[in-house]
Amino acid sequence: MKTGPNRAGTPTRGDDVPDAVVIGAGHNGLVAANLLADAGWDVVVCEATPHLGGAVRSAEVTTPGYLSDLFSAFYPLAAASPVINALDLDKHGLSWTHAPAVVTHVFPDDSSARLSRDVQATAASVDKFAAGDGDAWIRMHEEWEQIRQPVLDALLHPLPALMPVQRLARTLGVAGALRMARLAALPVRRFGEERFNGVGGPMLLAGNALHADLPPDGAGSAVYGWLLAMLGQSYGFPVPVGGAGRLTESLGNRLRSIGGSVRFESPVESILIEGGRASGVRLRGGEVIRARQAVLADVTAPILFRELVGESRLPARFVADLRNFQWDLPTLKIDWALRTPVPWTAAEAAGAGTVHLGVDLDGLTDYAADLATRRVPDRPFLLFGQMTTSDPSRSPEGTESAWAYTHLPPGVEHTDEMVADHVALVERTLERHAPGFGDRVVGRYVQSPGKIEEEDPSLVGGTVNGGTAQLHQQLIFRPVPGLGGASTPIDRLFLAGSSAHPGGGVHGAPGSNAAHAALARAGALGGARRYLTRTALSRIYGPDRSTAMPAVPAVPDTAEVDATRR
Structure with a gap:
């Protein structure tokens, strides 16, 4: 361990006790570790798997020579994120590239609308459907550009984001702020009809x-659809050259360059809690790693609080609220190695990195209703990625490394038969819009919801967003009412994963927010901050039970853990 000043002004000692333990080497955990190491802390990251990156990882899984992104793939939020950009990852091996176009939606009749980084090109595409819609898109983009930075600052900063919200309010004025508040509650279907x-x-x-689990008639879906479309317009949907894993590799390279370390195949079994505060972790094999200042967890909230802390250590009302935690939708993902590019009949699909297809707007509503009522959709909405189109290094010249994902209903068993039938349905949908698609497949890799969880244990049941992105579980309601940030009912334990505000997506904000909360707790005013936090939490959840329990919490047995994940 290195010796040097931390942000609290106290030198770290040259012993084997790090200042912080970070649980999970996903991108949020690595962002948190980097920021703590930048502040002079000794940091150890404990990763359960043999791999760096969590849900930002690549591998050759379809056939040799074709690189696939195993989970996430396109990164507009990373491109826009002040958190990611401040880390200068280009100095540690990261570079970005773009497809010629951002997104194309192919309708069932093979007409299409295309989003390009050139706003005039996007406007020309949407204007084909109704004269004047191109001008409406340009106006929407002009409005976005006026508030882009304060919106991003407000979204990615810890709550309450007073300064960014004040800047946004000054930019918008009273009338504009009221319209923005309405947009935040508006369904995307209604927003599209109005514009x-x-x-x-x-x-x-x-x-x-629908990149999140937001139905077109759901409250708050407008702001997410608008945000992602406008990010695509301003930043594109870039991908790391050489695979998604290059993003987390660069975070790991940076961390090692400033003295941090990652321990692989080191699953954490429980959080050590002594005197009401987190004091380290116990690994599954029994090894204890103590932490002088903080423990940060880049895992989902149910895993942290039920499995690693234990419900008996938490306020009863907090535990009751946690039982209402809602996961996002289970994901089915298919990767293909294709011997040629996709033979689209819709010309605008050919150069797009991302293609949406399978349904029109009414069909999207039907698809969301099927999932909400636990029916397997017979007309799925597909999100399709053309990775070689976006980054030629992903497969041999003249070929395509492609993938698609869709959702399966929650709360039902995803049998092998169901998965196989849905894979066949996905490929029939593609065949309608790209005749001969199947003949071009030279390799296939299927990730069922169960397979996704197997490959990344934090993606419980194939959910990839750390919990639903719907309005009732965002902001101060994420992951439960009253938190909305990195702090937890346990002193010096911080939630650094996508279950914390602002949620899923590769932007690093949960990790950054957790790191800054940990640094503030260790600072000169840390005691006062903790007193205020404990007072606020006790008013919401009732008395803190953590001080009355033994130092090492019990871990639920397998049956109990499995029950909490369903």
């Missing part, structure tokens, strides 16, 4: 809202 006369613009917005 456009044709179906092209609304479908680009609604399709982007």
Whole structure:
């Protein structure tokens, strides 16, 4: 361990006790570790798997020579994130590249709307559906550009984001702020109807809202669809050259360069809690790693509080609220190695990194209703990625490394038969819009919801967003009412994963927020901050039970853990 001043002004000692233990080497955990190491802390990251990166990882899984992104793939939020950009990852091996176009939505009749980084090109595409819609798109983009930075600052900063919200309010004025508040509650279907006369613009917005689990008629879906579409317009949907894993590799390279370390195949079994505060972790094999200042957990909230802390150590009302935690939708993902590019009949799909297809807006509503009522959709919405189109290094010249994902209903068993039938349905949908697609497949790799969890244990049941992105579980309601940030009912234990505000997506904000909360707790005013936090939490959840329990919490047995994950 290195010796040097931490941000609290106290030198770290040259012993084997790090200042912080970070649980999980996903991108949020690595962001948190980097920021703590930048502040002079000794940091150890404990990763359960043999791999760096969590849900930001690449491998050759379809056939040799074709690189696939195993979970996430396109990164507009990373491109826009002040957290990621401040780390200068280009100095540690990261570079970005773009497809010629950002997103194309292909309708069932093979007409299409295309989002490009050139706003005039996007406007021309949506104007085909109704004269004047191109001008409406340009106006929407101009409005976005006026508030882009304060919106991003407000979104990615810890709550309450007073300064960014004040800047946003000054920019918008009273009337504009009221309209923005309405947008935050508006369904994307209604937003599209208010802004456009044709179906092209609304479908680009609604399709982007479905990158999360936001139904087109759900409150708050408008702001997510608008945000992602406008990020695509301003930043594109870039990908790391050489695979998604290059992003987390660069975070790991940076961490090692400033003295941090990652321990692989080191699953954490429980959080050590002594005197009401987190004091370290116990690994599954029994090894204890103590932490002088903080423990940060880049895992989902149910795993942290039920499995690693234990419900008996938490306030009863907090535990009751946690039982209402809602996961996002289970994901089915398919990767293909194709011997040629995709033979689209819709010309606008050919150069797009991301293609949406399978349904129109009414079909998107039906698809969301099927999932909400636990029916397997017979007309799935597909999000399709053309990775070689975006980054030629992903497969041999003249070929394509591609993938698609869709959702399966929650709360039902995802049998091998169901998965196989849905894979066949996905490929029939592709065949309708790209005749001969199946003949070009030279390799296939299927990740069922169970397979996704097997490959990344934090993606419980194939959910990839750390919990639903719907309005009732965002902001101060994430992961439960009253938190909305990194602090937890346990002193010096911080939630650094996507279950914390602002949620899923590769932007690093949960990790950054947790790191800054840990540094503030260790600072000169840390005691006062903790007193205020404990007082606020006790008013919301009742008395803190953590001080009355033994130092090492019990871990639920397998049956109990499995029950909490369903």
